[in-house]
Amino acid sequence: MSTRDKIIDASIKNFLIFGYDNTSLSTIAAEVGIKKPSIYYHFKNKEELFIVSVNHIFDSLENYVSDSIKNVSSSYEMLENIFLSLIDFNKNLSYIVGNNHSEPVNLYNLFHFGKNKYVYIRERIDKYYNYLRSTIMDIIKMGQKNKEIRKDLDKELLTLQIISWIEGFFALSSIYSYFDIYDMYQSLYDNMWKMITTQTKPKKGFFNRKANPKTISLGTKW
Amino acid sequence: MSTRDKIIDASIKNFLIFGYDNTSLSTIAAEVGIKKPSIYYHFKNKEELFIVSVNHIFDSLENYVSDSIKNVSSSYEMLENIFLSLIDFNKNLSYIVGNNHSEPVNLYNLFHFGKNKYVYIRERIDKYYNYLRSTIMDIIKMGQKNKEIRKDLDKELLTLQIISWIEGFFALSSIYSYFDIYDMYQSLYDNMWKMITTQTKPKKGFFNRKANPKTISLGTKW
DNA sequence: GTCTATACGCAGATAGAC
DNA sequence: GTCTATCTGCGTATAGAC
Numbered sequence: 412m413s414t415r416d417k418i419i420d421a422s423i424k425n426f427l428i429f430g431y432d433n434t435s436l437s438t439i440a441a442e443v444g445i446k447k448p449s450i451y452y453h454f455k456n457k458e459e460l461f462i463v464s465v466n467h468i469f470d471s472l473e474n475y476v477s478d479s480i481k482n483v484s485s486s487y488e489m490l491e492n493i494f495l496s497l498i499d500f501n502k503n504l505s506y507i508v509g510n511n512h513s514e515p516v517n518l519y520n521l522f523h524f525g526k527n528k529y530v531y532i533r534e535r536i537d538k539y540y541n542y543l544r545s546t547i548m549d550i551i552k553m554g555q556k557n558k559e560i561r562k563d564l565d566k567e568l569l570t571l572q573i574i575s576w577i578e579g580f581f582a583l584s585s586i587y588s589y590f591d592i593y594d595m596y597q598s599l600y601d602n603m604w605k606m607i608t609t610q611t612k613p614k615k616g617f618f619n620r621k622a623n624p625k626t627i628s629l630g631t632k633w
Numbered sequence: 634m635s636t637r638d639k640i641i642d643a644s645i646k647n648f649l650i651f652g653y654d655n656t657s658l659s660t661i662a663a664e665v666g667i668k669k670p671s672i673y674y675h676f677k678n679k680e681e682l683f684i685v686s687v688n689h690i691f692d693s694l695e696n697y698v699s700d701s702i703k704n705v706s707s708s709y710e711m712l713e714n715i716f717l718s719l720i721d722f723n724k725n726l727s728y729i730v731g732n733n734h735s736e737p738v739n740l741y742n743l744f745h746f747g748k749n750k751y752v753y754i755r756e757r758i759d760k761y762y763n764y765l766r767s768t769i770m771d772i773i774k775m776g777q778k779n780k781e782i783r784k785d786l787d788k789e790l791l792t793l794q795i796i797s798w799i800e801g802f803f804a805l806s807s808i809y810s811y812f813d814i815y816d817m818y819q820s821l822y823d824n825m826w827k828m829i830t831t832q833t834k835p836k837k838g839f840f841n842r843k844a845n846p847k848t849i850s851l852g853t854k855w
Numbered sequence: 856g857t858c859t860a861t862a863c864g865c866a867g868a869t870a871g872a873c
Numbered sequence: 874g875t876c877t878a879t880c881t882g883c884g885t886a887t888a889g890a891c
Contacts, residue, residue, distance in 0.1 A: 414874080414875095430652075430654075430746075432652075432654040432655060432866095433654060435865080435866065435867090436866085436867070436868090437865090437866085437867095445874090445875070445876090446875070446876060446877085447867090447868090448868085448869080448870095448875075448876070448877085449874070449875050449876075451867095451868070451869080452874055452875070453874090456867075456868075457866095457867065457868095517745060519741070519742075519804060519808070520741075520742045520745055520746075522808055523739060523742055523807060523808055524652075524742075526808055533810065536808055536809065537809060537810050537811065540805075540808075540809040540811070540812075541811075563827065564824060564827060564828070565820070565824065568817075568820055568821070568824050569824065571805070571812055571817075572798070572821065572824060572825070574801075574805060575798060575801035575802045575804070575805045575812075576794070576797060576798050576801050577801070578800075578801040578804045578805050579796075579797035579798050579799070579800040579801020579802070579804060580797045580801070582741060582797070582800045582801060582804050583762075583793070583796060583797045583800050585745060586741070586744055586745055586748055586758055586762075587758065587759060587762040588755065588759050589759065589762070589763070590762075590793055590797075595790075595793075598787070598790055599790070599794065602786060602787065602790050602791065602794060603794070605785065605786060606786070606828035606829065607828065636856080636857095654884095657883080657884065657885090658884085658885070658886090659883090659884085667856090667857070667858090668857070668858060668859085669885090669886090670857075670858070670859085670886085670887080670888095671856070671857050671858075673885095673886070673887080674856060674857075675856090678885075678886075679884095679885070679886090
């Protein structure tokens with residue numbers, strides 16, 4: 412692993428734990444095992460380091476989602492797998508930052524900060540949600556065609572709603588002590604499916620879960 | 634308006650715009666029209682100022698919600714009014730921070746930061762969500778009794794889901810450029826109601842909206 | 856209650872040796 | 874590529890006069 416990559420890894424970890432402002436280059440350098448000025452050989456400044464870090468997170472996030480729906484075909488399973496892939500991703504981040512999966516990591520805050528500070532990150536965020544939106548919309552279209560999903564719900568709106576819901580689960584889970592998405596995701600998904608499906612009982616598919624979150628790296632570029 | 638109150642107002646504004654770390658006491662003092670050391674006469678330190686500010690926001694938030702359901706009776710209207718009261722609240726904050734309602738303010742980030750830093754704020758957040766949860770649960774119970782709301786959805790779970798959804802709408806709206814909760818709230822609510830109701834067409838109630846967000850103060854304690 | 860003056864620390868960043 | 878030494882700026886906070 413190159414020094415550059417080590418710096419990026421340590422940066423991601425620190426940005427996630429402390430946020431941009433409370434992350435200091437001295438700490439990152441110490442974790443990598445170098446001195447602060449050496450960082451400046453690899454990166455122009457803190458801002459560049461931040462942008463590179465956030466970009467890596469997004470690349471990895473998109474990989475998680477697209478991998479999750481490769482080997483399933485029903486809309487029920489695809490939506491569930493997307494949901495699960497996001498949970499896995501967050502669990503992995505929790506593991507990386509060392510909070511033992513106890514609660515989702517503060518991804519949203521980092522994105523929001525980045526969005527307001529750098530146009531490039533705003534665009535990267537939009538690209539990610541555009542991807543998620545078109546992916547989920549295709550699943551819904553398919554589900555409506557197969558009569559798995561209710562046709563009286565507008566597909567554009569339903570897509571945005573599903574994305575919002577999932578974001579909301581993570582958000583609430585990270586601020587409200589009595590709500591734990593890791594405990595409840597199965598009932599949350601079942602309940603959601605009940606609302607959007609035409610079937611009285613969904614046909615429960617059997618599919619492979621990713622085995623052990625701890626062993627999964629953050630993405631191809633890592 | 635006392636100097637102390639002016640300081641609190643300016644603090645809330647700055648914390649919302651810049652976050653805790655990037656808010657400087659010099660700026661707050663300048664906006665109030667005093668010098669930095671004078672702040673220390675009214676507050677022990679920056680932390681105390683932060684806690685007081687966040688607490689004011691929560692008191693105000695709870696007032697908005699509880700006021701919104703005072704004069705309506707159906708579960709359809711009550712849920713809609715809660716949703717609308719949160720939108721109004723966020724619009725008012727947007728107005729205060731001066732972004733012209735263009736997007737929701739960064740409330741969630743501030744809460745998350747505060748929660749991790751101070752036990753007191755964690756408890757205050759939990760108290761708020763406990764209040765919201767019990768309020769919405771009562772509405773759902775009533776709706777299920779009146780046959781307005783589906784009985785095959787678990788009321789505990791549905792309550793947490795509705796809260797998550799609303800949080801998610803605000804979250805997504807503040808990071809994804811193509812999603813605007815202020816534009817879409819009516820369709821979002823209609824679609825949500827379609828999913829949780831037993832009726833094919835909801836009886837649309839007529840109720841008073843708060844007239845002009847710009848004229849509403851942030852709460853009784855302000 | 857509010858001020859001027861100031862202490863102190865730590866951040867990001869650069870110069871230049873090796 | 875990495876280091877030591879150092880610059881510069883801004884933050885919170887305090888002392889003490891008025």
